[in-house]
Amino acid sequence: MCLFCKIINQEIPAKIVSENESAIAFLDIKPVNPGHSLIVPKKHYSTIEDISEGELCAVILMLKEIGGKIKDKLGYKGYNVSLNNDPVAGQEIPHLHFHLIPRTSDDGLKLWPQSEYKGSKADEILAKLTN
Amino acid sequence: MCLFCKIINQEIPAKIVSENESAIAFLDIKPVNPGHSLIVPKKHYSTIEDISEGELCAVILMLKEIGGKIKDKLGYKGYNVSLNNDPVAGQEIPHLHFHLIPRTSDDGLKLWPQSEYKGSKADEILAKLTN
Numbered sequence: 001m002c003l004f005c006k007i008i009n010q011e012i013p014a015k016i017v018s019e020n021e022s023a024i025a026f027l028d029i030k031p032v033n034p035g036h037s038l039i040v041p042k043k044h045y046s047t048i049e050d051i052s053e054g055e056l057c058a059v060i061l062m063l064k065e066i067g068g069k070i071k072d073k074l075g076y077k078g079y080n081v082s083l084n085n086d087p088v089a090g091q092e093i094p095h096l097h098f099h100l101i102p103r104t105s106d107d108g109l110k111l112w113p114q115s116e117y118k119g120s121k122a123d124e125i126l127a128k129l130t131n
Numbered sequence: 132m133c134l135f136c137k138i139i140n141q142e143i144p145a146k147i148v149s150e151n152e153s154a155i156a157f158l159d160i161k162p163v164n165p166g167h168s169l170i171v172p173k174k175h176y177s178t179i180e181d182i183s184e185g186e187l188c189a190v191i192l193m194l195k196e197i198g199g200k201i202k203d204k205l206g207y208k209g210y211n212v213s214l215n216n217d218p219v220a221g222q223e224i225p226h227l228h229f230h231l232i233p234r235t236s237d238d239g240l241k242l243w244p245q246s247e248y249k250g251s252k253a254d255e256i257l258a259k260l261t262n
Contacts, residue, residue, distance in 0.1 A: 048212070049199050056195060057188040064187060067216065068180050078217025081179070081229075085198065086209025089234040098212075103220040 004095040008042050017066055022058035025066055025100075032101045032109055035074045039063045039098045046094045047085050063098055076102040080109070135226040139173050148197055153189035156197055156231075163232045163240055166205045170194045170229045177225045178216050194229055207233040211240070 006012040007026065014026040017037050028036040039062050045051040051059075063081060070076050080101040084090040103109065137143040138157065145157040148168050159167045170193050176182040182190075194212065201207050211232040215221040234240065 047198075047209075048195050049202070051195075053192055053195070056191055060187055060191045061184055064179050064182075064184070067178075071180070076219075078178075078215075078219040078222070080220045081212070081214035081216060083212035084209075085212060086234075088207075088209040088236055089211045089232075091209070101220075103217075105219055 002044060002095045003093050004038075004040050004097065005044050008040070017069075018062055020058065020062065022055050023062045025062055028099065033076075033104060033107055035070055035076070035102045037066055037070075037100045039066065039100060041096055045096045047091075047096060048083065051096055059096075059098065063100055066100055070100065070102050074102060076104070078103050133175060133226045134224050135169075135171050135228065136175050139171070148200075149193055151189065151193065153186050154193045156193055159230065164207075164235060164238055166201055166207070166233045168197055168201075168231045170197065170231060172227055176227045178222075178227060179214065182227055190227075190229065194231055197231055201231065201233045205233060207235070209234050 001009070001011075003012065007014045008024055017025040017027060019025070021042070023039060023041055025037050025039045028038050039059055041051055041055045041059050043051075043055065045055075048056065067079060067081075070079050080099070080103060082099040082101065083097070084092075085096075101109070132140070132142075134143065138145040139155055148156040148158060150156070152173070154170060154172055156168050156170045159169050170190055172182055172186045172190050174182075174186065176186075179187065198210060198212075201210050211230070211234060213230040213232065214228070215223075215230075216227075232240070
């Protein structure tokens with residue numbers, strides 16, 4: 001079972017930002033900026049070619065919802081959405097996932113400069129996104 | 132009127148990969164790799180927060196369709212999907228657009244290393260994607 005399936009099955013903990021029947025979103029543990037989220041179908045699909053149309057719509061609508069919150073709740077002025085589809089494109093976990101990457105003008109984003117949440121920062125971010 | 136609205140209104144030519152009532156896809160004129168496409172809603176929306184749910188689904192389903200073709204018709208093993216949402220995230224044209232970036236193992240992609248189509252290469256790519 002892949003890492004994200006274990007998260008979906010609650011075998012591994014994650015900081016869940018949103019969840020419905022078809023999709024789930026949780027904080028990336030190595031965020032570019034705080035609030036960096038992964039939006040994932042609940043069923044295991046490797047790539048965007050594999051997923052059904054209905055489930056793909058559910059995933060992108062959850063991303064839209066969280067994008068609004070990234071601005072409204074966290075005060076960011078914008079974000080990147082990125083999908084690495086297949087290993088040649090940098091996909092590491094073989095379960096389709098969109099990155100939602102909040103941006104600041106001085107974060108120096110190249111492709112994936114990763115940092116880590118310190119102390120209770122991840123919980124503070126999660127609370128803002130889920131209230 | 133923005134650049135992409137002019138393309139949609141046929142005031143500026145573009146190499147159209149796919150088109151329906153809600154969405155249009157055309158080749159990026161400065162591709163990371165040949166076949167790099169932009170998938171765009173026909174109505175003008177700046178960001179993913181602005182677009183309606185139905186139109187967003189139409190855009191992502193067109194992207195799914197073209198992604199399959201990028202593999203089946205062009206022989207790529209994978210691709211990145213990227214959306215720069217707002218200027219802080221690198222958005223240059225203020226009209227929502229997803230990049231679909233075909234990848235090779237040796238293309239050295241950082242964020243946007245751009246190249247240009249030479250000779251009739253863009254037409255050859257377009258023909259493969261639209262047949």
